[in-house]
Amino acid sequence: MSFPPTGALAKVAIAIIFAASAAAAPAVAAPPSSTADHSKFKELQQNFQSGPEVTKACLSCHTEASKQLHKTEHWKWEYKNAAGQLLGKKNVINNFCTSITTNEAACNSCHIGYGWKDNTFDFTSEVNVDCLVCHDTTGNYKKPAGLAGNVVTKAMELPPGSGNIIKPIDLKKIAQAVGKTSRDTCGACHFYGGGGDGVKHGDMDSSLASPDKALDVHMDALGLNFACATCHMTERHQVPGSRYAPTAQDKGEAHVRGKDYTTNPTTCQSCHGQAPHKKTAKLNDHTDKVACQTCHIPKYARGGVATKMSWDWSTAGKMGPDGKPLTIKDAKGHPTYTAAKGDFVLGENVVPDYMWFNGKVIYTLLSDKVEKSDQPTRINHFEGSAGDGKSLIWPVKIMRGKQAYDPVNKRLAVVHTAGNDDTAFWTNFNWEKAVATGMASVGAPFSGKVDFVTTESTWPITHMVAPAKNSLRCNDCHASGGRLEKVSGIYIPGRASDHASWLETAGWAIAVLTLLGVFGHGLGRVIASKRNK
Amino acid sequence: MARIYIFKRFERFWHWAQAALIIFMLLTGFEIHGTYSVFGWEKAANLHTTAAWTLIGLWLFAIFWHFTTGEWKQYIPTTRNAVAVMKYYSTGIFTGAPHPFRVTQLSKHNPLQRLAYLLVKLFINPLIWVSGLAYLYYNDLAASKIAVLAGLPLGSIALVHTAAAFMMLAFLIGHVYLSTTGHTPLAHIKAMITGWEDQDEPDRESTTDSARAQASAAS
Numbered sequence: 001m002s003f004p005p006t007g008a009l010a011k012v013a014i015a016i017i018f019a020a021s022a023a024a025a026p027a028v029a030a031p032p033s034s035t036a037d038h039s040k041f042k043e044l045q046q047n048f049q050s051g052p053e054v055t056k057a058c059l060s061c062h063t064e065a066s067k068q069l070h071k072t073e074h075w076k077w078e079y080k081n082a083a084g085q086l087l088g089k090k091n092v093i094n095n096f097c098t099s100i101t102t103n104e105a106a107c108n109s110c111h112i113g114y115g116w117k118d119n120t121f122d123f124t125s126e127v128n129v130d131c132l133v134c135h136d137t138t139g140n141y142k143k144p145a146g147l148a149g150n151v152v153t154k155a156m157e158l159p160p161g162s163g164n165i166i167k168p169i170d171l172k173k174i175a176q177a178v179g180k181t182s183r184d185t186c187g188a189c190h191f192y193g194g195g196g197d198g199v200k201h202g203d204m205d206s207s208l209a210s211p212d213k214a215l216d217v218h219m220d221a222l223g224l225n226f227a228c229a230t231c232h233m234t235e236r237h238q239v240p241g242s243r244y245a246p247t248a249q250d251k252g253e254a255h256v257r258g259k260d261y262t263t264n265p266t267t268c269q270s271c272h273g274q275a276p277h278k279k280t281a282k283l284n285d286h287t288d289k290v291a292c293q294t295c296h297i298p299k300y301a302r303g304g305v306a307t308k309m310s311w312d313w314s315t316a317g318k319m320g321p322d323g324k325p326l327t328i329k330d331a332k333g334h335p336t337y338t339a340a341k342g343d344f345v346l347g348e349n350v351v352p353d354y355m356w357f358n359g360k361v362i363y364t365l366l367s368d369k370v371e372k373s374d375q376p377t378r379i380n381h382f383e384g385s386a387g388d389g390k391s392l393i394w395p396v397k398i399m400r401g402k403q404a405y406d407p408v409n410k411r412l413a414v415v416h417t418a419g420n421d422d423t424a425f426w427t428n429f430n431w432e433k434a435v436a437t438g439m440a441s442v443g444a445p446f447s448g449k450v451d452f453v454t455t456e457s458t459w460p461i462t463h464m465v466a467p468a469k470n471s472l473r474c475n476d477c478h479a480s481g482g483r484l485e486k487v488s489g490i491y492i493p494g495r496a497s498d499h500a501s502w503l504e505t506a507g508w509a510i511a512v513l514t515l516l517g518v519f520g521h522g523l524g525r526v527i528a529s530k531r532n533k
Numbered sequence: 534m535a536r537i538y539i540f541k542r543f544e545r546f547w548h549w550a551q552a553a554l555i556i557f558m559l560l561t562g563f564e565i566h567g568t569y570s571v572f573g574w575e576k577a578a579n580l581h582t583t584a585a586w587t588l589i590g591l592w593l594f595a596i597f598w599h600f601t602t603g604e605w606k607q608y609i610p611t612t613r614n615a616v617a618v619m620k621y622y623s624t625g626i627f628t629g630a631p632h633p634f635r636v637t638q639l640s641k642h643n644p645l646q647r648l649a650y651l652l653v654k655l656f657i658n659p660l661i662w663v664s665g666l667a668y669l670y671y672n673d674l675a676a677s678k679i680a681v682l683a684g685l686p687l688g689s690i691a692l693v694h695t696a697a698a699f700m701m702l703a704f705l706i707g708h709v710y711l712s713t714t715g716h717t718p719l720a721h722i723k724a725m726i727t728g729w730e731d732q733d734e735p736d737r738e739s740t741t742d743s744a745r746a747q748a749s750a751a752s
Contacts, residue, residue, distance in 0.1 A: 284672075285671070285672040288672060288675070473575060474574045474575035474578065475570075475573060475574035475575060478565075478567075478574045478578075479567065479574065480567055490687075491686065491687040491688035491691055493565050493566065493567070493578075493691060494565060494566065494567040494574055495567060496567045498688060498691075499566075499567070499695075500692055503692060503695060503696055503699070506699070507695070507696065507698075507699030507702075508699075510699060510703050511699065511702050511703055511706065514703045514706045514707055515706050517707075518706060518707060518710035518711075521622075521710070522710065522713070524627050525626060525627060525714075528626075528627035528628065528629070529629075532628075532629050
């Protein structure tokens with residue numbers, strides 16, 4: 001019988017074919033599951049000249065789509081948290097590119113709309129909703145920075161005068177191929193937050209477009225192959241799982257089909273339940289204190305894309321010996337200094353920081369006073385403690401920055417960074433002009449002086465979940481100087497700083513004294529027996 | 534030289550198994566505590582837990598044995614002869630004085646031993662046992678409806694467990710040393726292995742030897 005060798009050969013052949021096809025075109029693997037072939041729709045058989053024209057065609061069937069989108073954070077870029085703070089990209093100042101205001105044309109290429117170029121944008125317009133940016137399946141849909149979210153349908157030079165020609169995209173083809181959202185469509189913006197690949201989050205970058213199992217056990221392209229929406233289960237276009245409304249601790253059961261849940265479907269527990277460790281039950285005893293992510297995401301920025309760990313704007317604006325804006329790169333070719341942005345520190349395979357987190361995040365907003373004596377200013381911070389009954393120990397990325405503020409009015413600065421006008425920082429490297437324009441646009445007072453404050457922001461680490469075998473081991477935390485060394489309010493066996501020093505002293509003293517006592521006694525016996533002889 | 538059978542087979546097995554387990558648990562326990570690294574924390578914790586259940590099983594058998602055989606009476610404390618024994622260990626042992634206590638099958642421990650072992654059995658062991666189980670089932674305690682138990686911080690449980698471990702360590706050191714204080718350094722240890730204790734050191738106490746041998750035989 002020759003079954004085994006044949007079987008083995010077949011397996012090898014299948015593996016080769018599969019690997020080859022996967023490498024070439026992973027999308028071909030499964031036949032389309034949709035009952036609608038959009039290429040057959042008359043509404044889509046036209047040469048669209050703009051994004052809104054496509055949306056109009058979409059809305060002719062999907063009549064409620066824009067109304068749904070208008071209610072989302074993806075559209076509004078605004079969110080009011082439980083503490084009453086008005087957040088969202090529209091309002092916050094971060095310590096990456098700092099803020100979108102007066103920079104909309106550049107930043108808002110990641111808005112799911114067309115034409116948000118300044119604060120006159122019409123948020124009630126249905127045709128300004130961009131369907132394609134999320135539902136494109138071709139990978140050809142592009143929203144270049146500088147066009148306020150609009151797309152290029154005729155070849156154009158961008159930025160004007162740069163000699164950089166942007167090719168038009170074929171909206172007809174793209175519109176006819178619409179489908180479900182994917183890691184690519186979500187990633188087009190979310191992988192690139194903060195101004196580049198992997199810059200902002202650390203646990204989200206382009207390596208997650210087609211990750212292997214070691215990088216993300218769920219999104220593994222040759223395995224479970226989760227899309228973003230597999231966890232971020234979306235209804236009525238409301239994508240759950242925003243970091244503005246985080247669930248720090250989920251005590252609910254695993255979600256069952258047919259049952260209605262109001263809880264966040266993106267938590268680990270919403271699938272895995274409360275006692276996911278079958279082989280080593282003791283591990284389940286950790287879930288009352290430790291977030292799943294703490295052990296199961298041993299490091300972030302693991303996919304070969306570096307993330308920014310710090311960003312110092314105060315050094316921006318240096319010119320090189322050639323009189324042109326200076327750029328310094330590290331050994332891997334990543335910029336660590338650019339005249340436009342200042343100094344960066346990049347990190348790959350970064351061990352997270354850990355802290356108690358109860359789901360409440362407090363921000364320092366434009367209206368908040370910033371004292372230079374109180375450094376670093378916390379752009380945002382996670383609340384939580386060992387004893388509040390709502391907190392778990394979470395892994396986080398701490399982003400450190402140094403950014404512009406008004407030392408007289410004691411406010412963080414809104415900086416007009418990008419633009420083709422005289423005051424944009426990237427045009428003439430003048431902080432005072434750039435901040436004056438920025439502050440004026442939001443109606444904030446500006447003293448005319450610019451100084452820099454050190455800042456810190458905190459980002460939850462929740463993606464890049466490693467396979468179980470790569471998760472943390474006991475001694476990563478059950479040790480002195482371990483991962484949780486700085487986490488207070490909890491007794492961790494093996495961590496010396498938790499020891500009662502009086503007991504250590506007394507215990508070892510008694511042991512040593514007993515030992516000395518018996519040695520002395522024994523010595524006495526030896527001497528005595530020799531004398532007695 | 535008279536010999537007397539004082540440690541039964543189960544008793545010897547219990548003693549040595551318990552000795553091995555306690556030494557092993559001290560070793561792994563202080564690693565879990567964070568004092569040093571030998572096995573690696575994970576392995577130390579697993580081994581410590583396995584050893585704990587083994588020891589608990591052994592104790593259950595030992596308790597059963599003590600009560601069914603009446604051997605528990607060996608641990609009833611007494612002051613009779615206590616001062617004399619204390620004097621022996623502090624001075625007599627150096628001058629070659631005879632041990633004031635005679636081992637018999639009904640009374641195999643001297644008054645100090647009785648007291649020390651009773652302390653181990655009624656104080657240190659239960660302390661370790663209770664705090665250890667609380668340590669192991671801390672989550673279930675925390676989730677329990679009984680407020681006193683639910684409010685117990687792990688740090689306090691660990692503190693008691695560690696304190697008990699130090700006590701056990703001190704006892705172990707003293708116990709091992711005192712096992713060498715027989716008429717030869719290995720006499721007591723031999724007795725604990727074979728069950729048979731040599732009654733006397735013949736050359737020193739030959740005058741009373743036969744009388745005592747008769748007495749022990751009669752009892």
